[in-house]
Amino acid sequence: MTKELLLAAFIIGVGLCVAGAGTHLYQWLTRQQAMLRWDGKSYLASLGHLAMSFVCGPYIMLQVGWSHEEDGTISMPSVLISALVAFGWAFITGLLFVSVYVALRYQ
Template sequence: MLRELLLAGLIMAVGLAIAGVGTYLYQWLAKAQAVLRYDGKTIAHGLGYLALSFVCGPIIMLQLGWQQDRNGTLSISSALIAAFVGFGWAFITGLMFVGTYFALTA
């Protein structure tokens, strides 16, 4: 059981690493904040934003969870929900990338 738990942690770590690299690379090249969106001027732009939102989604969700409320406090429920969704999303993203890596190298 410990091996499966460690494997899940590794997959989640790979997903967070890919999401972090993608997010900061996009923000560096586009000079814009990475946000979850799917609208665009053309269909190609919309599909690009959708792919960006899927890959960078875990980091964006974790950043959204740490935003302060209007009175300057941090909502614990918002942070916990964002962490739950972000880490679950990172597992799915990591599973796709690790699965692709093993499919191409095996």
């Protein structure tokens, strides 16, 4: 039981690391704020934004949860819901990248 929980935590950690690194790399290369979007000037740009949103989504969701309300406070339900979504999403993203690594490494 402990091994399975540690494996799940490792996969979530990989997903969050990939999402954070991808977000900062995207913001550095494009010089614009990373956000969840699927619009674009062309079909190819739309697919690029969609791929960026999928990979960088967990990190962006964690940032959205910490946004302030009008009175300067942080909403606890917003933080908890965004963390739940972000960690679930990070598991999917981490599972994708770990499975690609294992498939390429151990052919």
